[in-house]
Amino acid sequence: MRLSTSGFNPQPHEGEKRVLNSELWHACAGPLVSLPPVGSRVVYFPQGHSEQVAASTNKEVDAHIPNYPSLHPQLICQLHNVTMHADVETDEVYAQMTLQPLNAQEQKDPYLPAELGVPSRQPTNYFCKTLTASDTSTHGGFSVPRRAAEKVFPPLDYTQQPPAQELMARDLHDNEWKFRHIFRGQPKRHLLTTGWSVFVSAKRLVAGDSVLFIWNDKNQLLLGIRRANRPQTVMPSSVLSSDSMHLGLLAAAAHAAATNSRFTIFYNPRASPSEFVIPLAKYVKAVYHTRVSVGMRFRMLFETEESSVRRYMGTITGICDLDPTRWANSHWRSVKVGWDESTAGERQPRVSLWEIEPLTTFPMYPSPFPLRLKRPWPPGLPSFHGIKNF
Amino acid sequence: MRLSTSGFNPQPHEGEKRVLNSELWHACAGPLVSLPPVGSRVVYFPQGHSEQVAASTNKEVDAHIPNYPSLHPQLICQLHNVTMHADVETDEVYAQMTLQPLNAQEQKDPYLPAELGVPSRQPTNYFCKTLTASDTSTHGGFSVPRRAAEKVFPPLDYTQQPPAQELMARDLHDNEWKFRHIFRGQPKRHLLTTGWSVFVSAKRLVAGDSVLFIWNDKNQLLLGIRRANRPQTVMPSSVLSSDSMHLGLLAAAAHAAATNSRFTIFYNPRASPSEFVIPLAKYVKAVYHTRVSVGMRFRMLFETEESSVRRYMGTITGICDLDPTRWANSHWRSVKVGWDESTAGERQPRVSLWEIEPLTTFPMYPSPFPLRLKRPWPPGLPSFHGIKNF
DNA sequence: ATGTAGGCGCTACGCCGACAA
DNA sequence: TTGTCGGCGTAGCGCCTACAT
Numbered sequence: 001m002r003l004s005t006s007g008f009n010p011q012p013h014e015g016e017k018r019v020l021n022s023e024l025w026h027a028c029a030g031p032l033v034s035l036p037p038v039g040s041r042v043v044y045f046p047q048g049h050s051e052q053v054a055a056s057t058n059k060e061v062d063a064h065i066p067n068y069p070s071l072h073p074q075l076i077c078q079l080h081n082v083t084m085h086a087d088v089e090t091d092e093v094y095a096q097m098t099l100q101p102l103n104a105q106e107q108k109d110p111y112l113p114a115e116l117g118v119p120s121r122q123p124t125n126y127f128c129k130t131l132t133a134s135d136t137s138t139h140g141g142f143s144v145p146r147r148a149a150e151k152v153f154p155p156l157d158y159t160q161q162p163p164a165q166e167l168m169a170r171d172l173h174d175n176e177w178k179f180r181h182i183f184r185g186q187p188k189r190h191l192l193t194t195g196w197s198v199f200v201s202a203k204r205l206v207a208g209d210s211v212l213f214i215w216n217d218k219n220q221l222l223l224g225i226r227r228a229n230r231p232q233t234v235m236p237s238s239v240l241s242s243d244s245m246h247l248g249l250l251a252a253a254a255h256a257a258a259t260n261s262r263f264t265i266f267y268n269p270r271a272s273p274s275e276f277v278i279p280l281a282k283y284v285k286a287v288y289h290t291r292v293s294v295g296m297r298f299r300m301l302f303e304t305e306e307s308s309v310r311r312y313m314g315t316i317t318g319i320c321d322l323d324p325t326r327w328a329n330s331h332w333r334s335v336k337v338g339w340d341e342s343t344a345g346e347r348q349p350r351v352s353l354w355e356i357e358p359l360t361t362f363p364m365y366p367s368p369f370p371l372r373l374k375r376p377w378p379p380g381l382p383s384f385h386g387i388k389n390f
Numbered sequence: 391m392r393l394s395t396s397g398f399n400p401q402p403h404e405g406e407k408r409v410l411n412s413e414l415w416h417a418c419a420g421p422l423v424s425l426p427p428v429g430s431r432v433v434y435f436p437q438g439h440s441e442q443v444a445a446s447t448n449k450e451v452d453a454h455i456p457n458y459p460s461l462h463p464q465l466i467c468q469l470h471n472v473t474m475h476a477d478v479e480t481d482e483v484y485a486q487m488t489l490q491p492l493n494a495q496e497q498k499d500p501y502l503p504a505e506l507g508v509p510s511r512q513p514t515n516y517f518c519k520t521l522t523a524s525d526t527s528t529h530g531g532f533s534v535p536r537r538a539a540e541k542v543f544p545p546l547d548y549t550q551q552p553p554a555q556e557l558m559a560r561d562l563h564d565n566e567w568k569f570r571h572i573f574r575g576q577p578k579r580h581l582l583t584t585g586w587s588v589f590v591s592a593k594r595l596v597a598g599d600s601v602l603f604i605w606n607d608k609n610q611l612l613l614g615i616r617r618a619n620r621p622q623t624v625m626p627s628s629v630l631s632s633d634s635m636h637l638g639l640l641a642a643a644a645h646a647a648a649t650n651s652r653f654t655i656f657y658n659p660r661a662s663p664s665e666f667v668i669p670l671a672k673y674v675k676a677v678y679h680t681r682v683s684v685g686m687r688f689r690m691l692f693e694t695e696e697s698s699v700r701r702y703m704g705t706i707t708g709i710c711d712l713d714p715t716r717w718a719n720s721h722w723r724s725v726k727v728g729w730d731e732s733t734a735g736e737r738q739p740r741v742s743l744w745e746i747e748p749l750t751t752f753p754m755y756p757s758p759f760p761l762r763l764k765r766p767w768p769p770g771l772p773s774f775h776g777i778k779n780f
Numbered sequence: 781a782t783g784t785a786g787g788c789g790c791t792a793c794g795c796c797g798a799c800a801a
Numbered sequence: 802t803t804g805t806c807g808g809c810g811t812a813g814c815g816c817c818t819a820c821a822t
Contacts, residue, residue, distance in 0.1 A: 134784055187782085263633065524805055529806085
C-alpha cells in the first residue's frame with residue numbers, strides 16, 4: 001500500500017511514481033475531501049463515476065450507450081490501494097483506488113475490529129489566498145495576508161530593518177521554490193518578492209487562482225495551488241471518445257463485479273460533483289439508520305473560497321431515482337432539495353443521503369427499528385445484522 | 391460532414407469546434423498520414439487502436455482484461471465522419487472518425503462507382519525545420535534556411551537595405567503570429583526577429599522541435615509545429631484507468647459490431663505506431679491480391695526528420711499472428727521483417743501487409759488466381775467477387 | 781489591512797555582425 | 802550555407818513607497 005502520511009520520499013525509484021505529501025494533497029483537494037482508509041469497505045457508485053467522466057469530457061452520457069443490466073447501482077468493495085497523484089503539468093490532484101467487489105459471503109463477514117489504516121486529514125496550520133491582479137502581474141510580488149504570514153511562516157527577526165528572510169517551500173512534485181519574505185512598506189506588510197514571479201509563470205497562475213502555504217509539524221513549508229474554476233477547459237482526450245470512456249468505466253465495474261476481481265478507478269476531487277466511493281459504514285448509517293422524509297429540513301457542508309467550510313440549510317422536496325431507467329433503485333443523489341438562501345442558485349438540486357445532516361428533534365440512532373426508506377432492499381447488499389462500528 | 395479542404399472557417403459557431411485548416415493539419419501530421427475519404431469503406435483494427443491507447447497511457451494491455459471473443463480482429467466499416475482536431479494546449483493533431491460496421495448484406499453490396507469525397511493531401515509549397523539551440527534561445531531569432539525562405543515566403547524587395555518585411559502566419563487554431571522577416575548579415579541570410587520569441591515561448595518550443603511554414607494557393611502563410619519525440623510524457627489520464635480505457639475501446643467496437651451502429655474513435659497520427667483505419671480496397675489488395683512469402687524482399691516508406699519520405703528495404707522473416715491468443719487470425723502486423731541497414735535498430739520488427747511494397751519480378755495483379763496466404767478466410771469478411779476499384 | 785500605481789535601477793531580452801563549421 | 806558568439810541598446814521586470822479603499 002502506498003498511502004503515505006509521512007512526508008517526502010527522498011529517493012523515488014526510477015519509473016516509480018513518487019509518494020506525494022498527503023497533507024499537501026489534502027489541502028489542495030479541499031477541506032471536504034476524504035479518502036477512505038486502505039483495507040476498509042466502501043460503496044462504489046458507477047453512476048457517480050460516470051458523472052465525473054461526463055464532467056471531464058464535458059459531454060452528457062449518450063442515450064445509445066448500452067445498459068449493463070447486471071451492474072448494480074452500488075457495489076460493496078474492499079479498498080485495496082489508494083495512491084495520491086498530481087498532474088505534472090497542471091498540479092491537478094487526483095486519487096487512484098483499487099477496488100475489489102465483495103461476494104455475498106464476504107459481505108456477510110463481520111467487519112474487522114479496527115479497520116486498517118487511518119485516513120490522512122487536512123493540515124491544521126496553513127492558509128489559502130486567492131491571487132489578485134497585483135499578485136500575478138509582473139509589476140511586483142505577492143502580498144501575504146498579515147495573520148496568515150504570522151501564523152504559517154517562520155517568525156521574522158523584527159530587530160532587523162527591514163525584517164526579511166528566505167523561505168523555501170516544496171510543491172507536490174517535491175520541487176523547491178525559494179522566496180524572499182520581507183516585512184516593509186507604510187503601513188507595514190508581509191511580501192514575497194524575489195522568486196515569486198518565477199513561481200507564477202512556472203505554474204501559469206492567473207488572477208483568481210489560489211495558492212496555499214502549509215507549515216507542518218516537521219517545520220517544513222509546503223506550497224500548493226488551486227486553479228479557479230475556469231469555464232470547462234474543453235479537452236477532448238484525443239485518446240478515447242467519451243462514449244467509449246463511459247463504456248469502459250461500466251465494463252470495468254461489471255467485469256470486476258462478475259468475477260470479484262480488482263479494478264482501478266481515478267477520482268478527481270475538484271472535477272467531480274460528489275465523492276462516489278463512500279465508506280460502507282457511512283452509507284449504511286445514512287441509508288438505513290436515518291429517517292428522512294419530504295419536507296424535512298437538513299444542513300449540508302460546502303467549501304468556501306477561502307478553503308474553509310460553511311453550512312447551508314435546505315428542505316427536502318422529494319426522494320426519487322435520479323435516473324430511473326439506467327440506474328433504478330439507486331441512492332445516488334436520490335434526494336431533491338431546495339436551498340434556503342437565494343444565493344444558492346449554484347448549489348445542486350439533488351444530493352445523496354450521506355451528504356446531508358437531517359435536522360431532527362428525536363435521537364436518530366442507535367435505533368432498534370429504524371424507519372427505512374420505502375424502497376426495496378437493493379440486490380447485492382448484505383444483511384446488516386452482524387454489523388458493528390456504528 | 392466536416393472534412394474541410396477549403397481553408398479557414400471564418401465564423402466558428404459558439405461551442406462548435408472550428409474546422410481546422412486541413413493542409414496545415416496534414417503537414418503537422420506528417421507526409422505518410424492519410425485519412426480515408428468520408429463515405430468510403432474502411433477496415434478498422436481494434437488491436438491497432440489498442441496499441442495507440444497503450445502508447446498514450448504508456449502501459450501494456452493487462453492480461454486480466456477480458457477477451458471479447460465475439461469481436462473480430464478487423465471490422466469492415468463505413469466511414470461516416472472525419473474531423474481534424476488539434477489540442478489547444480499542445481497543438482498535437484488528431485482525427486476523430488465515426489465508423490459504422492457493415493452487416494453481411496451491406497458488405498456484399500458493390501462499391502459506389504466513385505467513392506464520396508477526396509482525401510485531402512499534403513501541401514506542396516512548405517518547409518519544415520528542426521529548431522536549433524540558437525533558434526530557441528532568448529538570445530536571438532530564427533534562422534531561416536535560404537532555399538526554404540525563397541520558396542515559401544513572399545519575395546522581399548532586395549532594393550531596400552536591408553530587405554525586410556512583416557510576415558503574418560496563422561496556426562491550427564487560427565491564431566495570428568507576426569514576424570519581422572529580414573535578410574541581412576555577412577554572409578547574407580534570412581532571419582525572423584521580432585515576434586519570434588513570443589511564438590517560441592507561447593508554444594513552449596525547445597531545441598529539437600520543428601516548425602513548418604506553408605504557403606498555400608490562396609497566398610496565406612500557415613504555421614505549424616511538431617514536437618520532438620520526447621521520452622513518453624507519462625500522462626496518467628486522471629480520468630480513467632488504462633485498463634478501463636482498453637475495455638472501453640473493445641466494448642465500443644463490440645457493441646457497434648453487434649448492433650451495426652456507429653461509434654467514434656480518435657486517431658493520433660504522431661502517437662500511433664501505425665494507422666488502424668485502412669481503406670478497404672487497400673486492405674483487400676494487400677491481403678488477397680499480393681503474394682508474399684518468407685524470404686521475400688520488400689520496400690517500405692518512412693518519414694525523415696525533414697518531413698520528407700525515404701524508402702528502407704528489408705526481408706520478410708516470418709508471417710504469423712502478433713497476438714495468437716487475443717487476436718487470432720489477424721493481419722495486423724503479421725509480417726516479421728528484418729531491415730537491411732544496421733541503423734535500422736529503431737525500426738519496428740513487425741509490419742502489416744498494406745504497409746510494405748513487396749519486390750517481385752512477375753506481375754502481381756490483376757491475377758486470376760492470386761496466391762493467398764495460408765490462413766483461413768476471416769469470419770465477417772465479405773466475398774470479394776463483385777468488387778471493382780482494383 | 782491590502783490592492784494598485786508611480787518611480788526608477790538594472791537585468792536580460794533581443795538585434796547586430798563576426799567568425800567558423 | 803547556417804550555427805553560435807561577443808557586442809550593445811533598451812524594454813520591461815521587479816523592488817520600493819505613496820495612496821486609496
